[in-house]
Amino acid sequence: MRTTFATLPRWWITVAALTVMAILLSPFYWVLVGSFMTPAELFGSQMSLWPKHFAFENWSVAFGRLWPHIQNSLFVSAAASIGTLLITAPAAYGLVWRKPRGRKTLFAFTLMTQMLPAIVFVIPLFIVFTKIDLVNTLAGLTLADMTFTIPFALIMLSAYMKDLPYELVEAALVDGAGQLRAFLMIVLPMTLPGLITVGVFSFLIPWGDLIFALSLITDDSLQPLTLQLYKAFGQYGIDWGFLLPGSVLTAVPAVIFVIAASRFIVAGVTRGAIK
Amino acid sequence: MARKARLDTSPYLFILPFVLFCLLLMLYPVVFSLTLSFREATVDTFVSGDMPFNGLTQYQAAVADPIFWRAVVNTVLFAFFSILFQFTIGFALALLFQLNFPLKNFCLAALLIPWVLPVLTAANIFKGLFNDIGPFNQIFHMVGLGPFPWLAEPAFAFPATIVANIWIGFPFNFILLYAGMRSIPIEVYEAAKIDGANSWKRMVFITLPMLKPVSAAVLMLGTIYTVKVFDLVWVMTGGGPANGTQLLSTYAYQVGFSLLNFGEAAAIATLMVLLVLLLNLVQMALQRE
Numbered sequence: 071m072r073t074t075f076a077t078l079p080r081w082w083i084t085v086a087a088l089t090v091m092a093i094l095l096s097p098f099y100w101v102l103v104g105s106f107m108t109p110a111e112l113f114g115s116q117m118s119l120w121p122k123h124f125a126f127e128n129w130s131v132a133f134g135r136l137w138p139h140i141q142n143s144l145f146v147s148a149a150a151s152i153g154t155l156l157i158t159a160p161a162a163y164g165l166v167w168r169k170p171r172g173r174k175t176l177f178a179f180t181l182m183t184q185m186l187p188a189i190v191f192v193i194p195l196f197i198v199f200t201k202i203d204l205v206n207t208l209a210g211l212t213l214a215d216m217t218f219t220i221p222f223a224l225i226m227l228s229a230y231m232k233d234l235p236y237e238l239v240e241a242a243l244v245d246g247a248g249q250l251r252a253f254l255m256i257v258l259p260m261t262l263p264g265l266i267t268v269g270v271f272s273f274l275i276p277w278g279d280l281i282f283a284l285s286l287i288t289d290d291s292l293q294p295l296t297l298q299l300y301k302a303f304g305q306y307g308i309d310w311g312f313l314l315p316g317s318v319l320t321a322v323p324a325v326i327f328v329i330a331a332s333r334f335i336v337a338g339v340t341r342g343a344i345k
Numbered sequence: 346m347a348r349k350a351r352l353d354t355s356p357y358l359f360i361l362p363f364v365l366f367c368l369l370l371m372l373y374p375v376v377f378s379l380t381l382s383f384r385e386a387t388v389d390t391f392v393s394g395d396m397p398f399n400g401l402t403q404y405q406a407a408v409a410d411p412i413f414w415r416a417v418v419n420t421v422l423f424a425f426f427s428i429l430f431q432f433t434i435g436f437a438l439a440l441l442f443q444l445n446f447p448l449k450n451f452c453l454a455a456l457l458i459p460w461v462l463p464v465l466t467a468a469n470i471f472k473g474l475f476n477d478i479g480p481f482n483q484i485f486h487m488v489g490l491g492p493f494p495w496l497a498e499p500a501f502a503f504p505a506t507i508v509a510n511i512w513i514g515f516p517f518n519f520i521l522l523y524a525g526m527r528s529i530p531i532e533v534y535e536a537a538k539i540d541g542a543n544s545w546k547r548m549v550f551i552t553l554p555m556l557k558p559v560s561a562a563v564l565m566l567g568t569i570y571t572v573k574v575f576d577l578v579w580v581m582t583g584g585g586p587a588n589g590t591q592l593l594s595t596y597a598y599q600v601g602f603s604l605l606n607f608g609e610a611a612a613i614a615t616l617m618v619l620l621v622l623l624l625n626l627v628q629m630a631l632q633r634e
Contacts, residue, residue, distance in 0.1 A: 083446035090438070091452050097512060098458055100480060101470045113476060117483040157362045164359030176360070176367070183371055185621055187573045189597045189614045193381065193607050194374035197391070217370050224363065249355040278463030280576045285602055296465045300580060310473065317469040324461040332454030 101321075105129065105314040112310055125311065132315035138291065139298040140319070142208060146294055147277040147323075149212045154219040154272040155265060162227035163257050167236055177228075180221045188281045191217050196285050206289045214286055215276035222275070223268045230264030231257075267334055274324055295320055378611045386608035396608070403612035407600075413613065415588050416596040420620065423507055423592060424571040430511045431567060432560075435518025440548070442523050453523075460516035468580035471509035472496070475581075496582055499589020506578050506590050513577065514570070518563055525559030526552060561632050565625055572621050593617045 092099075104112050105128060106121045165173045195214050196205065204210030234257060242252040258265065283297040293301070299316045302309060382403050384396040407413050442453060459467065474480050475495035485491035495501045529552065537547050575594040578584065584595040593613060601610030 080444075080446045083441070083444050084448050084452075087441060087446060087452045088448070090441070091455055094434075094512075094515070095455060095458060097467075097470045097474060098462070100474060101466070104473065112473075113478040115478075115483075117480055117487075157366055160359040161363030164356045168356030168359060170356040170360055173360075176364070179367065179372070183375070185569050185618070186375065187594055187597075187614060187617050187621075188575060189594060189601065189610065190378045190618070191371075191374045192598070193601050193611055193614070194377035195370075196602075197381075197386075197607065198374070198377070213370060216366070217374070220363070220366055221371070249359075253359070274461065274463075278465060280465055280580070281598070285598075296463060299465060299469070308472075313469055314473065317466045321462050321466040324463060325458065328454055328457055328461050332450065332457070 101314055101317055104310075105318050107314075109310045112314075128311045129315045132312050132319065135312070136295060136298060136316055136319060139293055139295045142292060143277055143294040143296070146208055146212050146215060147273045149208075150215045150219055150276040151269050151273040153212065153216055154223045155269050157216075158220060158223040158227050158268070159258065159261075159265060160253065162224055162231045163234075163253060163261075165224075166228050166231040167234070167239070180224050183217075183221045184225075188218075192281055192285050195282075199286060205286050206292060208292060211282060211286050211292075211294070212276070214282040215279050218275050218279070219272040223272050226268050226271070227261070227264055230261050230268075234260055263334065267331070270327055270331065274327065277323055278320070378614055381608055382611035382615050384608050386606070386611070388605045391605070391607065399608075403608045404616070406609055407612045407616065412588050412591060412596060416591045416593045417620065419503065419589075419591055420572060420593045420617075421624070423503075423510070423574070424568055424624065426504075426507045427510045427514060427571050427574075428564060428567045430507075431514040431518045432522075432563065434511070434515040435520075435522050435563075438515075438519040439522035439526050440552075442519075443526055453520075456519060457516045459512050460514070460520075462513075464513065464576040465580060467509060467513050468577045471505065471512070472581050475505045497586060499587055502582050502586060502590050506581055509581060510571065510574060510577055514567065517570075518567065521559060521563045521566075522556065525556050525563075528559075529555045557632075561628075564628060564632075568624050568628060569621055572617065572624065593620065 103119070103121060106124045106126070107118060107128075108125050111118050111122060164170060165176060191214070195217070199205045199210045199214070204213070238256050238260070239252050242256055243249070247255070277294075278296060279294075280296045280300060283294050284300070287293050287297060290298075295316075299313065299320060302313050302316065381396070383398060383400060384390075385399045385402070386396040390396045438456065442449065476482070477492060477494070477497070479495075481495065482492040485493065493501055495505045533551055533555070534547055537551055542550065573594065574592065575598065578590050578592055578595050579598070582590040584591040584599060588596075594617070597610045597613040597617065600606050600613060
């Protein structure tokens with residue numbers, strides 16, 4: 071119980087917080103209800119806060135048109151997420167507990183890459199991928215997206231690895247387990263919450279990526295969801311009846327994640343900030 | 346002996362895939378980008394394959410272009426105003442959430458939504474809100490103002506993109522400042538209370554000074570993230586109208602992928618990195634005072 075600042079009746083504060091929340095989240099509310107409105111109602115002379123009649127056809131049309139691209143996004147995001155975990159889980163464990171030479175340099179390099187704008191990677195990867203025929207492939211896009219997820223995942227996982235009770239690993243080693251076995255049977259299960267959190271973020275980052283898709287994928291059938299939606303601006307103006315449900319669809323994984331894992335996020339961020 | 350050898354080599358096996366990834370897909374591109382900025386890499390040389398070294402020509406071309414300087418000024422202003430408001434809103438929310446109240450965790454999680462949304466979704470939302478006949482103009486119309494040409498005039502489009510970016514970034518500031526405030530020991534506040542400090546005084550003399558390390562980290566991360574912003578502006582305005590919202594990120598992308606001058610784009614990218622470093626140094630100097 072923290073009564074640091076003032077002591078007001080507690081429900082009053084809830085009312086205040088909900089009011090602030092309603093104002094701050096109103097743009098999100100707009101896209102949710104707007105996705106069910108006809109363009110005429112959306113941009114009419116009067117502001118409409120609730121659809122007069124629900125234009126469900128917005129959604130069925132958008133979903134039908136976007137479904138192949140949702141599949142592309144699912145593939146790229148899942149592949150990037152799995153790849154990221156396969157690479158960073160052993161690396162974070164190795165760097166934190168096995169203390170190989172050069173670990174400080176590796177950590178410093180990883181942190182440094184977080185400072186670089188995407189364009190620093192986009193141009194060279196575009197040129198190199200053109201030469202080795204990885205442009206216009208989902209594999210190429212996955213690899214490119216992993217340049218976002220890998221450093222981020224390593225930094226986050228290292229924090230979880232530091233909390234690992236290493237005595238358990240040592241006990242297993244004494245009992246004759248090899249390093250690999252100890253890693254698989256002890257380290258991975260014990261850091262599961264961290265692996266899940268990092269895995270989800272490593273899914274969401276490629277899911278929302280635009281810049282790599284924009285530069286590496288021109289073939290329409292291979293475009294991920296974000297790129298297809300971006301292309302909807304087109305030369306005939308903006309089809310809002312398509313764009314708004316599409317935007318909500320793009321947001322679905324992130325919103326599910328917030329609802330499902332809010333406690334973990336808050337705890338994780340809180341911990342990270344204190345360290 | 347064999348066992349000892351295995352134990353010694355295995356740390357390197359654990360980090361091997363990561364090291365390979367870093368070398369091939371991170372370090373190599375970074376070095377490639379840097380060397381590219383000293384080479385003539387346009388459509389012609391790109392197709393023929395030899396991108397001749399030509400020293401600082403790309404950098405000279407970049408800084409000779411007034412649009413580049415427009416983009417520099419815009420990037421700095423964009424970062425400054427975004428961070429100013431993100432931090433202020435985040436700080437106010439963090440203070441509010443130090444209180445305990447029913448539904449607190451629900452509100453906290455909901456307020457993270459703008460931050461986890463794909464940037465494209467946020468960009469589309471604000472493209473709609475700032476539409477000529479969209480909700481913002483509808484609201485201004487109700488009080489007899491407008492309509493404002495939000496995304497059609499540079500003087501309006503630039504603040505519009507900043508508003509959108511503030512919306513995306515305030516939760517990050519909020520959650521970190523919230524965590525930072527929670528880590529201040531409650532005893533400090535209680536002692537101050539006993540000494541008769543009111544809540545305002547406690548905020549000015551305890552919360553603000555003790556929050557300094559966290560604030561510094563938040564501001565630094567904010568600067569890094571804000572200078573990197575690309576998707577939001579690219580989708581909302583494409584850098585237009587008339588370069589009014591052109592940032593270094595969007596400008597570099599245009600030079601690279603619209604004008605197909607990869608060498609100059611790489612030079613702009615390098616200058617962007619220098620700008621981030623410079624802004625962080627300025628920030629550190631200011632914080633020391």
